[in-house]
């Protein structure tokens with residue numbers, strides 16, 4: 641078997657996927673190390689799932705791509721020993737009992753720790769003898785979590801993992817993922833439209849727009865770069881001169897978003913605040929001077 645590269649999880653160069661004449665991914669370059677939690681953020685149809693599918697060897701592509709040192713299009717079987725992929729909780733087989741689901745995963749996944757999953761479920765209210773279809777949504781998430789967290793994977797790929805679940809269960813899912821699963825030897829890639837719920841656990845973020853990677857940054861660096869200012873009356877011209885990337889009006893005051901401008905300078909224009917990831921995403925997608 642090919643030696644797995646311990647440092648780089650995903651290495652993409654010129655990764656491109658076309659459907660007919662339309663680009664779903666265009667010339668994407670990525671170098672993703674171990675020990676990161678990376679959010680892939682983009683509007684509908686931006687190319688997030690296409691990127692994940694290429695990483696998982698589920699779709700063909702042009703360009704070069706290595707995942708844990710392997711080519712996912714030819715080395716998928718070897719790769720799947722170290723990669724865990726769960727699309728969403730709805731994919732659990734509804735007709736099986738919880739106990740049977742665990743047996744099933746044990747048989748198909750070599751890195752699944754059955755005892756660990758049983759231990760985890762023992763701390764929840766999920767009954768082992770109930771069928772998946774008879775579980776509440778919260779129990780379904782707990783079963784899902786028990787499976788995910790009992791697979792010793794180097795790369796965990798989650799595509800909208802909490803779709804359709806209420807806010808309490810979504811938060812519980814991400815908290816457990818961070819506190820009980822994540823460590824320096826794993827990387828987790830997550831796509832979701834509920835950006836504000838994952839931003840506190842992310843170490844890095846990727847923005848995709850029309851198949852192109854428009855941003856790949858460390859979260860701390862990113863959130864320091866963007867500042868919103870509620871411009872005091874009479875200082876609009878000064879604010880304009882500093883070239884905001886977007887402008888709006890809030891409570892009768894002009895609000896401007898800036899990138900890479902000294903916060904002390906901005907503080908002279910009015911009250912400043914750091915932006916959340918959702919706001920940075922919108923500013924990046926709609927503003928000038930990304």
Ligand SMILES: Nc1ncnc2c1ncn2[C@@H]1O[C@H](COP(=O)(O)OP(=O)(O)OP(=O)(O)O)[C@@H](O)[C@H]1O
Nearest residue numbers: 659662663664682683684685686687688689690691
């Ligand atoms: N099998 C396919 N055949 C043709 N076009 C496709 C196919 N799969 C995806 N596309 C197109 O590729 C582009 C990227 O789709 P993709 O599913 O990767 O987007 P996404 O960012 O995951 O979107 P969403 O947030 O809506 O799930 C879209 O324009 C989509 O219509």
